[in-house]
Amino acid sequence: MTGGTPKPLVDVDMDRVVQTTTFRVFRYNGTGDPPTYKDYEVPTKRGMTVLDGLLWIKENLDGSLSYRASCRMGVCGSCAMMINGKPRLACQTQILDLQTSVVVVEPLKNYPVVKDLVPALDQLFEKHEAVKPYVMRPGEEDELENPSGEFEQSPEELDEFIQFTYCIKCGICLAACPTVASDPLFLGPQALAQAYRYVADTRDTAYAERCDLVDTAHGVWRCHYAGACTEACPKGVDPAFAIQLLKKKVFQHRVLGKKRKVARVAPKPTGVSRRPNVPEPPARTVKSD
Amino acid sequence: MKESRFWFLFLIAGLVLFLLLGYHIVFIHLLGNYEANISFQSVASRSVSPAYAVFYLLFLVFALYHGFYGLRTILLEIEALARHHRTVTAILVVLGVGLFVYGTWALFAAMKIGAVG
Numbered sequence: 001m002t003g004g005t006p007k008p009l010v011d012v013d014m015d016r017v018v019q020t021t022t023f024r025v026f027r028y029n030g031t032g033d034p035p036t037y038k039d040y041e042v043p044t045k046r047g048m049t050v051l052d053g054l055l056w057i058k059e060n061l062d063g064s065l066s067y068r069a070s071c072r073m074g075v076c077g078s079c080a081m082m083i084n085g086k087p088r089l090a091c092q093t094q095i096l097d098l099q100t101s102v103v104v105v106e107p108l109k110n111y112p113v114v115k116d117l118v119p120a121l122d123q124l125f126e127k128h129e130a131v132k133p134y135v136m137r138p139g140e141e142d143e144l145e146n147p148s149g150e151f152e153q154s155p156e157e158l159d160e161f162i163q164f165t166y167c168i169k170c171g172i173c174l175a176a177c178p179t180v181a182s183d184p185l186f187l188g189p190q191a192l193a194q195a196y197r198y199v200a201d202t203r204d205t206a207y208a209e210r211c212d213l214v215d216t217a218h219g220v221w222r223c224h225y226a227g228a229c230t231e232a233c234p235k236g237v238d239p240a241f242a243i244q245l246l247k248k249k250v251f252q253h254r255v256l257g258k259k260r261k262v263a264r265v266a267p268k269p270t271g272v273s274r275r276p277n278v279p280e281p282p283a284r285t286v287k288s289d
Numbered sequence: 290m291k292e293s294r295f296w297f298l299f300l301i302a303g304l305v306l307f308l309l310l311g312y313h314i315v316f317i318h319l320l321g322n323y324e325a326n327i328s329f330q331s332v333a334s335r336s337v338s339p340a341y342a343v344f345y346l347l348f349l350v351f352a353l354y355h356g357f358y359g360l361r362t363i364l365l366e367i368e369a370l371a372r373h374h375r376t377v378t379a380i381l382v383v384l385g386v387g388l389f390v391y392g393t394w395a396l397f398a399a400m401k402i403g404a405v406g
Binding site for chain 1: 291292293294296297362365366367368371372374378
């Protein structure tokens with residue numbers, strides 16, 4: 001056996017500056033003055049993301065630049081912005097992948113701008129909240145507060161909606177949607193995909209209530225299936241597909257009167273006892289009202 | 290009525306229009322002598338037929354519904370009108386009913402002319 005540091009498979013110097021990229025950044029001071037674009041020259045290394053570029057600008061060139069960012073790994077959804085005309089996560093977009101020496105960075109379309117690259121995401125969260133994005137069991141609230149067991153849900157039933165639970169609420173789909181651009185009341189792909197996520201979840205029994213919430217003049221029927229939301233989604237959630245499935249569910253419920261299966265609480269296993277090495281669950285940390 | 294039912298009727302209207310238009314195109318444009326089919330005598334003889342009267346009436350109803358629902362969809366996606374969907378719907382219903390009455394009157398007038406001619 002030989003010792004020493006293993007040689008990298010590809011011999012690339014990651015610290016070498018390979019190009020100087022011009023960041024053309026949308027600047028708006030939030031006071032109503034007309035917005036402007038300002039150019040910054042960013043020394044670019046392999047693997048640098050647009051977010052890395054913005055951080056470098058803020059640290060080295062202009063501390064007044066505002067943007068949102070947090071996790072830097074495509075999980076939190078904070079750094080959604082328009083990059084060369086397309087809505088993307090800045091932390092997931094490598095500068096060299098854009099294959100251009102000029103990167104135009106703007107705030108997300110279809111949202112008011114607070115400052116520079118910071119959009120006001122109120123409509124995203126208000127529309128999300130409007131579809132009641134949580135499991136509801138009307139008449140069984142106590143079971144949700146103090147569960148007596150697990151809800152029975154098969155892997156196949158879970159497969160019907162699991163993909164749509166990966167939404168990180170970055171707001172990119174609303175920025176891409178042509179209907180949201182013209183109809184401010186349209187619920188939009190994010191909220192509708194989440195409505196489907198709960199309509200398809202057999203643990204939820206508020207099927208009729210949620211169908212009512214989306215079966216409106218600005219609800220699910222206003223989607224023309226442009227598919228821009230799906231193309232832009234950084235997590236592969238496919239909201240356009242969810243909306244078509246939601247149309248089917250609403251149609252089955254409203255027009256055909258079809259009932260959906262409801263998961264029941266699984267009975268406690270009998271004739272078994274807890275293994276001595278399995279600890280009891282911890283005490284509740286959330287107190288019910 | 291819930292939007293899903295309006296939308297379902299829109300689909301049904303589209304399907305019915307496809308069948309009615311298909312019938313019209315096949316029997317007026319593709320089969321027989323087109324020039325003869327659209328001559329005054331031919332049109333007048335068709336207009337007195339109760340079967341054709343029903344055909345035109347159905348065509349009128351479904352074309353108006355399909356067209357006006359589509360127009361409503363377009364209008365409701367205009368930012369200035371989006372918040373007034375009840376008013377937009379009411380105006381379109383009045384216009385649609387008005388055009389239906391006018392079309393029906395024209396249909397019966399054509400039947401009278403056809404009967405005389």
